[in-house]
Amino acid sequence: MPRIWCDEPLSPGERVLAGEAARHVQVLRLQPGAPLTLFDGRGGEWAANVTRMGRSDVAVAVGVHDPVEREAARAVHLLVGMPANERMDWLVEKATELGVTSLQPVLTARSVLKLEGDRAAKRQARWQAIAAAACEQCGRNRVPKIAAPVALHTALRGAGQGGRVVLSLRAGSQPLREAAGAAPAVWVLHGPEGGLTPQEDDAALAAGFAPAHLGTRVLRSETAAIAALAVLVFS
Incomplete structure (x- = not known):
C-alpha cells in the first residue's frame, strides 16, 4: 500500500x-x-x-x-564531513533507511563540498526531502532531521549528551562498538574525503569524543558513515 x-x-x-x-x-x-x-x-x-x-x-x-513505530532501539546521530557530488544524497537516503536519528553535515578543512547561504538552504531542503521519501519507502514513521551544514566547532558544541565517538586512524583508537559502549544515544563524527586533519581530530577529542575505528580497511567517507551506523543500530 x-x-x-x-x-x-x-x-x-x-x-x-x-x-x-x-x-x-x-x-x-x-x-x-x-x-x-x-x-x-x-x-x-x-x-x-x-x-x-x-x-x-x-x-x-x-x-x-x-501507533506503530519502527525506530532503532538506539538513537544514532551522524556528524558527517560531507562527501562530494551525489554521494551525500546517497548517504542521506541510506542512513534514513538504516534508522539514523539525525544527520548534521559538517564543513571541515578537507571538505570538497563547500555550502553556505542560499546554496546551503536549498541543499538542506533537498536532503530533507530525500529523507522523507526514504521513510515512505522503508516504513519509518519519524523522519530524521537533516540539519544545515555547519563548521566543525559548531557541530562539536551541538552534540548532545551520551556516547561520543570520532572515527579516527590514530593509535589507541578502539573498535567502534567498544568505544560507544551501551549508551542509548551516540554521536558519531567522521571526516570527508581525506579525513579530518590532526588538529580537527584533536578538537574532537577535547570535546569528549572517543577515537574509534571500523577495522583495518580504509573506507570511503560515505561508506564509513553507513558502516558505523549499521554497527551501532544492529548491535
Missing part, C-alpha cells in the same frame, strides 16, 4: 493534500477509493482513502491512527 508523508499534523476526517504529498499521489495514479497510508513524522501512521483527484491537490479521508 502506498505510504505518503505529510508535513502537517494529521487527524481523522476529510483533508486536502497539496505540494509533494499531492504530487506523489498523482504520480502513483491513484483513483478515488484507493487506500493509502499517511504519516506526519509525529509518530504512528494513519489509514486513509483517496476521495478526489484534482489538478493541484488531492482530497483524502483520514481514518484510524495506528
